[in-house]
Amino acid sequence: MDAAPQGYPERNRGIAARAAFWTASVAAVALSAGSVVAPAAVAISVAGNSAVDYWEDLPGELPLDRSLPQHTVLLDKEGNEFARFYSENRIDVSLDQVSDIFLQTLITTEDFRFYEHHGVDPYGITRALVNNAISDDIQGASTITQQLVQNILVNNARDATEEAVAVGDTYNAKIREARYAVELEERLTKDEILNRYVNAVYFGNQAYGVEAAARIYFSTTAAKLNRAQSALLVGMLKAPGHYDPIRNPDAATQRRNTVISVLQDRAVISAEEARKLSKAPLGLKRGSVPSSCGDSKYPFYCAVVREEILTDPAFGATPEERQDRLSRGGMTLTTALDPKAAKAAQKAVLEALGTGNRAALGTAVVEPGTGHIAAIAQNRKWGSGKGRTEVVYAKQAFQVGSSMKPIVLATALSQGIPASTRLAANGPYHSVLDNPPGGYINYGNRDYGVIDAYAAIRSSVNVYFIRMIERTGVRNVAKFARTLGITSLPIDQLGGLEASLALGAYEVSPLEMAGAYAAFMSGGVVCRPVAVVAAERSDTGEKLPVPDPGCRQAIDPAVADTVADVLKEPFKPGGTLGLLGGPKGREAGAKTGTTNDFAANWIVGATPQLSAAVWLGDPRGGTAYPLNRVQAYGKTFHDLTGSEVAGPVWKATVEGALKGRPALPLPEAESSVASRIAQQAVPDVRGLKVDEALTVLLRNDLRPVIRTKTAAPNELYPADTVVRQSPAPGKKLRYRQKVELTLSDGSRTGITVPEER
Numbered sequence: 085m086d087a088a089p090q091g092y093p094e095r096n097r098g099i100a101a102r103a104a105f106w107t108a109s110v111a112a113v114a115l116s117a118g119s120v121v122a123p124a125a126v127a128i129s130v131a132g133n134s135a136v137d138y139w140e141d142l143p144g145e146l147p148l149d150r151s152l153p154q155h156t157v158l159l160d161k162e163g164n165e166f167a168r169f170y171s172e173n174r175i176d177v178s179l180d181q182v183s184d185i186f187l188q189t190l191i192t193t194e195d196f197r198f199y200e201h202h203g204v205d206p207y208g209i210t211r212a213l214v215n216n217a218i219s220d221d222i223q224g225a226s227t228i229t230q231q232l233v234q235n236i237l238v239n240n241a242r243d244a245t246e247e248a249v250a251v252g253d254t255y256n257a258k259i260r261e262a263r264y265a266v267e268l269e270e271r272l273t274k275d276e277i278l279n280r281y282v283n284a285v286y287f288g289n290q291a292y293g294v295e296a297a298a299r300i301y302f303s304t305t306a307a308k309l310n311r312a313q314s315a316l317l318v319g320m321l322k323a324p325g326h327y328d329p330i331r332n333p334d335a336a337t338q339r340r341n342t343v344i345s346v347l348q349d350r351a352v353i354s355a356e357e358a359r360k361l362s363k364a365p366l367g368l369k370r371g372s373v374p375s376s377c378g379d380s381k382y383p384f385y386c387a388v389v390r391e392e393i394l395t396d397p398a399f400g401a402t403p404e405e406r407q408d409r410l411s412r413g414g415m416t417l418t419t420a421l422d423p424k425a426a427k428a429a430q431k432a433v434l435e436a437l438g439t440g441n442r443a444a445l446g447t448a449v450v451e452p453g454t455g456h457i458a459a460i461a462q463n464r465k466w467g468s469g470k471g472r473t474e475v476v477y478a479k480q481a482f483q484v485g486s487s488m489k490p491i492v493l494a495t496a497l498s499q500g501i502p503a504s505t506r507l508a509a510n511g512p513y514h515s516v517l518d519n520p521p522g523g524y525i526n527y528g529n530r531d532y533g534v535i536d537a538y539a540a541i542r543s544s545v546n547v548y549f550i551r552m553i554e555r556t557g558v559r560n561v562a563k564f565a566r567t568l569g570i571t572s573l574p575i576d577q578l579g580g581l582e583a584s585l586a587l588g589a590y591e592v593s594p595l596e597m598a599g600a601y602a603a604f605m606s607g608g609v610v611c612r613p614v615a616v617v618a619a620e621r622s623d624t625g626e627k628l629p630v631p632d633p634g635c636r637q638a639i640d641p642a643v644a645d646t647v648a649d650v651l652k653e654p655f656k657p658g659g660t661l662g663l664l665g666g667p668k669g670r671e672a673g674a675k676t677g678t679t680n681d682f683a684a685n686w687i688v689g690a691t692p693q694l695s696a697a698v699w700l701g702d703p704r705g706g707t708a709y710p711l712n713r714v715q716a717y718g719k720t721f722h723d724l725t726g727s728e729v730a731g732p733v734w735k736a737t738v739e740g741a742l743k744g745r746p747a748l749p750l751p752e753a754e755s756s757v758a759s760r761i762a763q764q765a766v767p768d769v770r771g772l773k774v775d776e777a778l779t780v781l782l783r784n785d786l787r788p789v790i791r792t793k794t795a796a797p798n799e800l801y802p803a804d805t806v807v808r809q810s811p812a813p814g815k816k817l818r819y820r821q822k823v824e825l826t827l828s829d830g831s832r833t834g835i836t837v838p839e840e841r
Contacts (some may be wrong), residue, residue, distance in 0.1 A: 148271070152235070152284055152292070154414035154622060155373075158380075158389055160421040161456075161617075167380035169390065171411040173300075173373055174292035176283045176623050179275055182294055182306045187278070189314040192352050193343050194321065195228040199274055203229045203265035228281050229265040235284040237264075282306075287317055288324030296373060301329065303371030311353070312364050315343040329366050337366060377474075382430075383466035384476045385421055388457065389615045391479070398616075398629040415628060418618035420456030425449050425694065428740025429461035432733045436716050437463045439471045443714045445733060446477025446699045448595040448613075449741060452602035455611025455633030457595070458694060458741065475703070481572045481591035482699055482706070485677025485726070486544045487688045488565075488588035490647050491600065493537050493549075495556045495564040497643040499785055503537040503650055503753065509548040516554060517583035524550045524583075527678070527725075542653035544660050544676065546587055553586040560785065561585055565592075567638050568600035569610055588677055588686075594697035597688045602695035603639060604647045604673070607751070610638035645751035648673050651689070652750060664731045667691070667738045670747035674734065676726030682711045685726040687734045692748040696737050700730040766823065768813030769806050774827060777806045778837060787822045792833045794826065801828035 153172040160166050179187070191198050197205050205227050226234075268277065287297035294306040297317050302309070309317070319339035320327045329336035341362045348358040372379075377386035393399045393410050400406035409415075433445040441463065449459040465472045497503065510531040512523035526532065526546045532539065540548035553561055562575045562585060572592050573585075582589070595613050603610045611633040619628035651673025654661040666672045674689025683706025688697040702709035711724040721728055767784055769777035774790070781788045795807040808826040827833060 148236070151412065151414050151623065153412050156393075156410070156413040156415045156417065157622065158386060158421075159416065159418045160423050160426075161419065161458075162423060163418070164423070166382050166421065167377060167386040167389075168374050169376050169386075169410075170413050172292045173290045173296045173375065174283065175295040175299075175373070176293065176414075177295045177306055179279045179282075182282055183309045183314070185311050186294060186306065186309045186314040186317070187282075188352060189311065189318050189343065189347065190282070191228070191278075192350050193318050193346050194231075196350065198228050198278070201227060203227065203267075203269040204262045226261075227265065229268055229277055230261055232277060232281045232284060233261050233264045233268060235281070285321055286324055287320050288328045289330065290375075299371045299373055301368055301370065303369045311347075311357075312340070312361050312367060315347070315361065316340040316366060319343040329368055330370070333366060340366070378466045380466075382421060382426055382460070384462055384478070385419070385426065385457075385460040385615070387474065387476050388460055388479065389417065389419060391476075392615050392631060396614075396616075396631040398619075398631045414622050416620050416622045417616050419615050420451065420454075420458055420617050421615070422449075422458040422741065424743065425459040425737070425741035426461065428743075429459045429696075429737045431740065432736035433461050433463040435736070436729055436733050439463055439465055441715060442702055442704075442709070443700060443711060443716070444477060444703050445730070446480070446594050447696060447733065447737060448478035448593075448598045449694055449696045449737065450595070450598040450602050450613050452606040452690065452692060452695055453609050453611065453635065455599065455602075455613050455635060456617060457613050457615045459737075460595075461737075473703070477699060477703070478594045478697075481593045481596075482684050482686075482701060483590065483679040484588040484592045484597060484688075485679040485684065485686050486546075486588055487597060487675045487677035487686045487697075487726075488586060488590075488592075489541060489544065489549045490604070490651060490675050491565050491568065491570075492553050492556065492561050492586045493541065493650060494568075494604070494639065494643055494647045495561045496537075496552055497646055498564065498640060499556060499560070501552075501555060503646055505552075506534050506536050507540075507548050507551045509533065509535050509540065509545045509551070511547045513547045513550060515550050515583050517550075517558065518581045520584070524587075538650055538653050541650050541675065542656060542659040544654070549586040550583050553583055557785070558582050558585055564639075565600070567610065568603050569612055570596045570600055572596065588679065594686075594688075594699045597686075598690075598695045598697040601651075601673075601688050601690045601697070604644045604651065605690045605692045605695060605750070606644070607641040608637055608639040608644035609635055611635040646753040648690075648751045649753035651675060660725075660727050661687075661731055664727055664735060667735055667742070670742065671750045672738065673750055674731075676731060678725045679706065681707070682723050682725075683707050685711060685724050685728075685730045687726045687730045689734055689738070691738065691742065692750065693745060694738065694741055696734055696741075698730045698734045698737070700724070700726075700733075766809075766811050766813055766815045766821070769809055769823075769825070770813070771801075772806050774804045774806060774825070774831065774835065777825060778835075781823055782838070788837050789822055789824045790833050790835055790837065791824055791826050794829050794831050794833060797829040803828055803830040804832060 154174045154176055155168045155170045157165055158167040283293040286292055289300055291297040291300040298304050298306045298309055302313050327336045327339045344358050344361045347353045348355055377383040380386040394406050399409045429447045437443055437445055445463045447461040451458055460478045462477045511525035514523040524547055532545050558580050559578050562573045562578055565573055570592050573590050599613045614631040614633045616630050619630050653659055654674055655666040660676050672689055672691045674687055677686030684701035686699055714721045714724055716729045767780050769780050778788050801807050805828040806825050807828050810824045
């Protein structure tokens with residue numbers, strides 16, 4: 085058993101059932117809302133052994149495994165706190181973190197025989213009965229243990245009966261409260277009860293527990309509370325609202341002095357000390373405890389973490405469980421927030437646009453190979469009103485423009501179409517797929533002749549990628565994007581004719597784009613972006629589950645390396661980023677994007693150490709509020725493209741984030757990538773029903789053709805079965821290769837074969 089504070093010897097805690105019930109019966113007479121229940125009522129209701137039986141039958145086990153709501157503390161990757169949020173401002177501390185003066189003041193005032201009784205105090209109850217019979221100054225008799233029972237049940241009541249005990253305003257509720265208190269003293273030591281109590285009680289002004297109260301009222305800690313401060317806080321426990329020293333200083337002073345008088349009467353302090361303390365001012369020094377993302381230095385990153393808690397199964401199997409986990413808090417979460425990257429990203433967006441600009445910037449920075457979200461930044465203050473928002477732009481989906489083109493290229497490479505593929509790139513071009521009025525044209529109506537993917541990425545040539553998506557298939561590009569972690573494309577709604585997908589006509593968030601490009605720098609390892617990387621219970625240090633980024637080898641390393649190599653092109657002379665240049669002293673790959681009619685600008689780029697996506701647009705809607713005139717960097721820009729403002733923001737972010745870190749080279753293209761991928765074997769579909777065979781071939785990007793002539797009759801092959809195929813199984817597979825199928829006798833050969841696009 086823990087040692088009691090000096091002056092409060094620990095007593096034998098055994099208790100007989102009859103004595104316990106008698107005590108509880110008297111305890112029921114303790115005042116609730118100023119009413120008194122006659123002791124005779126108890127004697128009449130139960131007597132003798134029936135009283136003992138009644139007492140023993142009452143439930144007594146409290147839900148001690150569920151902690152009271154506490155703070156959730158967010159740490160950056162270096163272990164520094166940058167945010168905390170909570171439903172109740174409670175900061176649990178151990179008894180050795182609370183001043184002895186406060187504990188002495190508390191016990192002397194609230195429960196002088198705390199270390200002597202067994203949960204309820206018959207002497208205190210008798211005193212209250214006598215006092216309340218002859219005085220209008222109503223006294224209570226609940227012990228610290230009984231008050232703790234109420235505090236536990238206020239948050240954790242499991243049924244209506246326990247809710248009634250938490251309120252404690254009926255005879256039966258008081259009896260049950262006493263039973264819980266006696267049982268609690270059997271399960272916990274006195275010091276454990278006291279520790280839970282000082283962390284549970286409410287001191288007003290959203291301060292739960294003594295540590296939060298010390299910070300709110302005196303800008304200090306519970307360990308440093310002096311006598312005057314302790315007297316004020318203990319006095320508030322009777323009625324925190326009425327004795328609020330901020331709103332009702334006179335009432336608070338009077339109540340504090342009453343506590344001081346009790347300390348003098350019980351010889352804890354001298355008369356002279358009591359006199360000096362009673363004349364002292366309240367000495368308030370108001371402090372605060374960060375209470376939301378709005379109080380954080382990185383509010384939008386904090387919001388990403390909060391959303392992760394509410395949506396990721398690591399924090400609960402259902403939305404209700406995750407909401408409860410957030411409300412109860414008590415977690416210390418280490419995040420992937422990189423202070424250097426976050427500072428660089430925030431500085432970059434503010435230098436470009438400031439906070440009052442109609443245009444907005446949203447930046448997401450992700451670490452390749454881990455999925456760790458290193459930074460989130462935007463040029464808005466947190467909150468509501470002009471220049472403020474609580475929307476995280478990095479999590480919102482916008483049209484991505486030409487930053488989608490590298491994903492089209494990656495799809496082609498995965499199908500065996502090499503980056504050296506040369507296609508006519510002049511416009512206007514009328515595709516076999518859907519077309520805009522007048523056909524597809526390149527930016528500035530430029531013509532490029534016949535070029536390969538390197539040149540097409542360098543100059544962001546629209547027509548080249550329309551021709552490329554004709555070869556890969558629209559739905560295949562969307563599926564490949566999903567493989568890269570992009571979840572917003574409506575694959576099931578695509579009919580296969582939407583060539584504009586290649587030019588970024590569909591919406592993706594900056595965070596998912598950063599994650600997709602990260603795969604090109606990590607050898608094809610795709611990870612889901614996550615913010616929380618470690619978690620533990622704040623009170624016990626117990627490790628807790630965290631979100632799983634699900635890192636996996638999702639695409640061929642040679643495909644990823646080739647795309648990374650091609651992405652160097654925009655920084656070369658004549659490239660879209662040639663004038664801007666890459667990050668100083670290091671290789672990088674990037675692609676800009678400008679949507680139709682300048683509705684939005686993008687740049688997504690990466691190095692082996694980080695991948696960053698920057699969106700620039702008007703949050704009210706790019707179509708209605710295009711970027712045809714924008715103030716940035718102290719001057720006016722007309723008809724903005726991705727290289728003019730978003731590009732410098734990206735460059736400054738990358739340079740700042742990687743300052744002091746070694747410069748790593750980007751992967752080189754593997755010349756054999758196309759041929760190696762193309763060497764996949766033609767699948768064997770012989771013996772399959774025709775619909776099954778068609779499915780297999782289409783999924784392998786092959787073109788099934790059903791011969792009109794069927795095979796000779798054979799009882800081993802029922803109708804509509806594939807008997808032969810050409811080329812034969814195991815032959816080298818070429819992208820979109822024709823595979824002829826001969827069906828069994830009696831089969832339907834007029835089947836329309838769907839074309840997978």
